[in-house]
Amino acid sequence: MSIKSFPISKDGSIIAYKLKNKEGSLVVQLSSFGARLTHLWTLDKNKELVDVLIGFDTHEELVASFEGKADPYIGAVVGRVSGSIYPCDKIELNNSSYSLNVNFPKNGASHHGGFVGIDKRIWTPEIVSTDPPAIKFVYVSPHNEENYPGTLEISVTYTATNENQLKLEYRAKFLDDGPLNDTITETAISLTNHAYFNLTGFKEPTIENHKCSFATTDYLLSNLETKIFNGEISRDYSDKNTVLGQDNPVQKRTHLMDFMNEPKSVGPDIYNPLILNSFGGYNHVFTVLETKKNNQNDNQDGYYADSNYSLKQVAKIWSNSSGISMRVLTDEPAFVFYTGNFLPDDLYGKNDIQFRKHSGFALQLQRYNNALNFPKWKEQMVLQRGKLYSQNSIYEFSII
16 A cells, blocks of 8 residues: 655646555545546456546646636536536525626536636645555635635545545535634535546446446436526436426436436436437436535534434446446435536547547535525535534445
8 A cells, every 4th residue: 555646737736646555456546736536546357457537647638628618627626516506696695695606607607616616726735644545635715715705624535445445535614714703604515526437447438338326216306498406306206208397497307317226327318318408418416315414513523423424325336348336425415427418529638548428427426406595405505613514425446
């Protein structure tokens, strides 16, 4: 087991950290820019190490993937709030109204933290352990960054275990804001990681043949025009494909969204017109818990003692061709299943691999999208001064 570090930017300011577990059966590479996952090697059925992540070998290649174009957020920790907030001009916090920056003008939303979210900041690394190898990245987000109130210390700790698990532990808490302490008593936060996986190691150019099994069939409904979640959960699994409301059109999908009752392949449903016409594939929020509160005191660490927030398996995804299986556990109330619908076809990464639409899937563990705009869900994203935001998630790899 080991941790190695080396520069990946021309000016030496961006550092990569490579974590290897005891058997060398799980190797993870991370970047201090956005606390990103850039590489993840695991064993396939031939006992060969395969890198299953979309990513880049240099920082400059990464920057080229988003400068002047739609950002795919490859491998990054995103926030302060992941997903889209719409409307975002009257967010009520601290008995005041905040207007968040609109970086998604097509639908007027604030998306994945705004113009310059935490994914584009350099985080401070700290080696936590060498057995198992673990590294903690810390970023201090100042008051009013992207118009979010309060100064936050945000951290994510990555651990590569000898059980072939990659553990991600997120924490966030208020720092002292001096004279603002009495007026800025709450803020909004929902973190996630935006890594894209292809469990064939890109020997298959898309993830259409990947098999999925989810622990839920419930998902958030969205407006067909804005693609913004509208405050309702679909629990209707009759044999209807689409139901359009009167004033606010919504989608209800049945067999297309059901990965629970029996496992199924990602394709060909990603080309089904019901999905393709609006999303271009899967980009949906599946719900696991009714809610989650940030109710620990900020001097506590570790996992929630409350069994309501214990780690649970929410998804299992595997490739029969490579034999690689990924089990996903979390204490978060929801996850986004996204099939890389907007990845550009001219995206070249490590080993000169050409990535394209549907080349990888992201499974983003997080709070409900757009929860700030719905009183029944808002508590998920509100962090009070003196309390701790916590998320604990695991990607576990094995051979089927």
